[in-house]
Amino acid sequence: MTSAVRRGELPVPEHARGPSRRELLPRGYFGRPVLTVAPALLGCVLEHRTQEGLVAAEIVEVEAYRGQSDPASHAFRGKTARNAVMFGEPGHAYVYFTYGMHFCVNLVCQGPGEPAAVLLRAGRIVEGEELAAVRRGAAGGAGAATVRAGEGSAGGAAALRAGEGAAALPARGAIARDLARGPARLCQALGIDRVQNGADVCDPAAALRVLAPPGFRGLPASVISTGPRVGVRLGAEDPWRYWVTGDPAVSVYRPHVPKRRAPLA
């Protein structure tokens, strides 16, 4: 492993290990330009404490959304009931519901009146993996319901063959690497939904917090990659997606494909 480090093949440095070595990120960490904050959140840990238990994920992929100058931002068209949190104090969570079934979590940056935020796109579970797997496999909403309804296909048959306790099995794809690989998966694994919208992640007593090793300034630039944001139409040329190079928990990149506007006939 030492040789791997020398060759630069270990994407995630070791310094983010161990809960005792992490402390709360101060609000000033978020009150900076969003293009500065976004890459600086890689390597930080988002944790959510609920009655069910604690799940924490190290952030490995993010996207920056600027305010009213960014056509891909929810804040582009001005303040609404949904995006109001983006216009408030930095260091709060902006959680929104999308595609009729998914939640995504952002962290508000910059200052009041500058509605910038960082979308957390993927993480690597570092605590509470068992609970995360249960949430991803069983409490999944429409996706999980489809899995159950689709039993009798190859996947369902394999699950049944695996044992009588098949009902407790996580979904097929919910292996460790995939637990928080993608913005909606991250929310599902950590149990984040609209209840957490507006939560102050800088509050030491909060259930949802962001932590990092003492004095953390961000991962070295040498392990960070950048590229265009996923799934955005307007503003697709801005390389405001940041990820930890080579990390297996980074979501799969799908370039935006414009839909055909009308049938050929």
Place this chain on the structure above:
DNA sequence: AGAAAGATGCCCT
């Protein structure tokens, strides 16, 4: 009032 697209994930072919 109605429609269309969306910062998605899942299963199936």
Place this chain on the structure above:
DNA sequence: GGGCATCTTTCTT
């Protein structure tokens, strides 16, 4: 690689 599930906002009649 494509379709589907299904809600919220925003823009168009």
